[in-house]
Amino acid sequence: MCRRFFVASPDEFFNYHMLKFLRGGDKRSKKHNATAAHSSAGFTLVELMVVTGIFMILSSVVLTTNARFGNLVVLQNLAHDMALSVRQAQVYGIAVRRYEGAIFDVSYGIHFSVPSANAPFIYELFADVNRNGAYDDGDAIVTSTTVNPGYTLNDLCIRSTSGSDDCAVSTADIVFRRPEPDACIGKGGAFTFNAQFKCVSQNDRARIILESRGGELAGITIESSGQISVN
Known part of the structure; x- marks a missing residue:
């Protein structure tokens, strides 16, 4: 039996192998696409748990920081309000503010007192009607300020001219007289x-410290020279 052999031309040989290559590439492409589609079908349970955990941690950090910042801002505002009240008493005292008609020689001051347990912190701007340099019966309250709930008095200290601090005081009076x-x-x-209405105090500094519900501290310092600072 005679077999016939066909000799392909160069063009036919090239076309044959090119077609074979393209068919093989199409199969590889379909396999790759199927694998990619399978791998990108969605999150696994472990991935979802990790992402949720990270989100919860970041949320707690942000919320905690925001709450602390808010408390600190309110605390600083309360300290500045307290300093302004002391400054107002100073202005009334040296500007000869008239009291009840034609009385011009009344001193003005701020009275601080340590609150009882669970009671709000209150301080008063008063007119020293009795002219003794202290807040007592007979003096007139000009304004009374109640500090916001959640914020209270942390410390009330008076320093003597000898340099010793007394932080066990229950009340403090800051009085200004023209x-x-x-x-x-x-x-x-x-x-x-004294009897001549001259200051005979042996104290040269008062420090009033407020505390927020988060434990942050802020307050004011009043020097006998009349300087008032927020710290």
Whole structure:
């Protein structure tokens, strides 16, 4: 039996192998697409748990930081309000604010007292009608300020001219009398004016510290020179 052999031309040989290559590439492409589609079908349970955990951690950090920042801002505002009240008493004292008609020689001051348990912190701007340099019966309250709930008095300290601090005081009075801007600082209700209405206090500094519900601290310092600072 005679077999016939066909000899392909160069063009036919090239076309044959090119077609074979393209068919093989199409199969590889379909296999790759199927694998990619399978791998991108969605999140696994482990991936979902990891992403959720990261989101919860970031959310808790952001919320905690935001709450602390808010408390600190309110606390600073309360300290500045307290400093402004002291400054207002100073202005009233040296500007000869008239009290009830034609009385012009009344001193003005701020009275601080340690609140009882669970009671709000309250301080008063008062007119020293009795002219003794302390807040007592007979003096007139000009304004009374109640500090926001959640914020209270942390410390009330009076420093003597000898340099020793007394932080166990229950009350403090900061009084201003014309024509000087100096502060007459008293504690425990002790009179700080003598019979000639001159300041005889032996204290040169008062420090009032507020505390927020988060434990942040801010307050004011009043020097006997009349300087008032927020710290």
